[in-house]
Amino acid sequence: xxxxxxxxxxxxxxxxxxxxxxxxxxxxxxxxxxxxxxxxxxxxxxxxxxxxxxxxxxxxxxxxxxxxxxxxxxxxxxxxxxxxxxxxxxxxxxxxxxxxxxxxxxxxxxxxxxxxxxxxxxxxxxxxxxxxxxxxxxxxxxxxxxxxxxxxxxxxxxxxxxxxxxxxxxxxxxxxxxxxxxxxxxxxxxxxxxxxxxxxxxxxxxxxxxxxxxxxxxxxxxxxxxxxxxxxxxxxxxxxxxxxxxxxxxxxxxxxxxxx
Numbered sequence: 001x002x003x004x005x006x007x008x009x010x011x012x013x014x015x016x017x018x019x020x021x022x023x024x025x026x027x028x029x030x031x032x033x034x035x036x037x038x039x040x041x042x043x044x045x046x047x048x049x050x051x052x053x054x055x056x057x058x059x060x061x062x063x064x065x066x067x068x069x070x071x072x073x074x075x076x077x078x079x080x081x082x083x084x085x086x087x088x089x090x091x092x093x094x095x096x097x098x099x100x101x102x103x104x105x106x107x108x109x110x111x112x113x114x115x116x117x118x119x120x121x122x123x124x125x126x127x128x129x130x131x132x133x134x135x136x137x138x139x140x141x142x143x144x145x146x147x148x149x150x151x152x153x154x155x156x157x158x159x160x161x162x163x164x165x166x167x168x169x170x171x172x173x174x175x176x177x178x179x180x181x182x183x184x185x186x187x188x189x190x191x192x193x194x195x196x197x198x199x200x201x202x203x204x205x206x207x208x209x210x211x212x213x214x215x216x217x218x219x220x221x222x223x224x225x226x227x228x229x230x231x232x233x234x235x236x237x238x239x240x241x242x243x244x245x246x247x248x249x250x251x252x253x254x255x256x257x258x259x260x
Contacts, residue, residue: 001029002094002161003077007067008085009037012046014203019047019054021088027095028079035071037061065168065176072165080162086201087114087158093197097161100139100193107141108188109162111155114198127156128194135194142190147244149185149235150251153178158198162188175227182235222259229255 004022008015015034022032032054034047038061047056057070064084072080081097083089097110113135116124124130131154134140148154157177166184168176184190216224229252236248 001077002079002081003075004032004081004083005068005071006034006083006085007064010039010041011085012041012043015085017088018083018085022083025094027098033071033075035067037067063173065172066170069167080165082157082160084158088199090197096195100191104191106189107191109184110191110193112159112193112195112197114156114159114200116200118202139191139193145240146185147247149182150247153181156200179231186238225255225259
């Protein structure tokens with residue numbers, strides 16, 4: 001069984017697209033879990049229309065990380081797949097990923113590809129290539145404890161499917177996906193599946209803390225640097241090969257200098 005984790009907050013106007021794209025998947029038994037992060041826009045009524053086809057959970061507004069954790073804790077699947085409520089999966093996504101797990105039994109996580117849209121306009125053909133990852137015809141395993149994460153998040157959350165569970169840090173309002181990804185790089189084998197299987201969609205509807213393409217204020221950038229530094233320091237404590245540890249320390253020093 002695959003548990004599909006959909007956190008949402010005041011996105012009743014687009015949530016149906018995400019749910020339908022999950023329910024239309026084949027190749028695995030599914031449970032779709034929607035974690036409502038305190039919406040006030042009719043989200044509960046929309047999900048109720050799916051009856052027992054969708055599990056609905058509600059919490060007071062605490063952020064996407066806490067909402068995902070709520071859904072993960074309630075999930076029953078052997079695999080956990082993430083789908084943000086403004087994104088959609090393409091037909092065949094889960095079937096392709098389940099085939100990937102069968103071909104590469106050593107893989108603990110699969111990262112597939114996606115394109116990226118903003119307000120209905122295509123802005124990137126390949127998320128993986130935009131993050132500097134090669135996109136050959138065949139899937140490939142990343143080396144153990146790779147340092148690719150040092151340049152920031154490499155994968156779109158809606159493109160990640162895990163064997164088993166991994167939780168997010170609910171204290172993080174931003175970069176919670178990067179922090180979780182670092183832990184994946186540290187202790188799991190990641191299979192990159194270079195197939196376009198999702199649409200990442202961003203809308204200027206006020207439901208995101210920071211829209212891609214917008215310039216943060218000096219205070220927002222300072223806050224982000226502080227959060228990034230804390231995540232890097234936490235990553236350093238995990239233990240890495242010597243060359244990667246040197247890179248982490250160098251990046252910490254650069255962040256500290258900029259903050260100073």
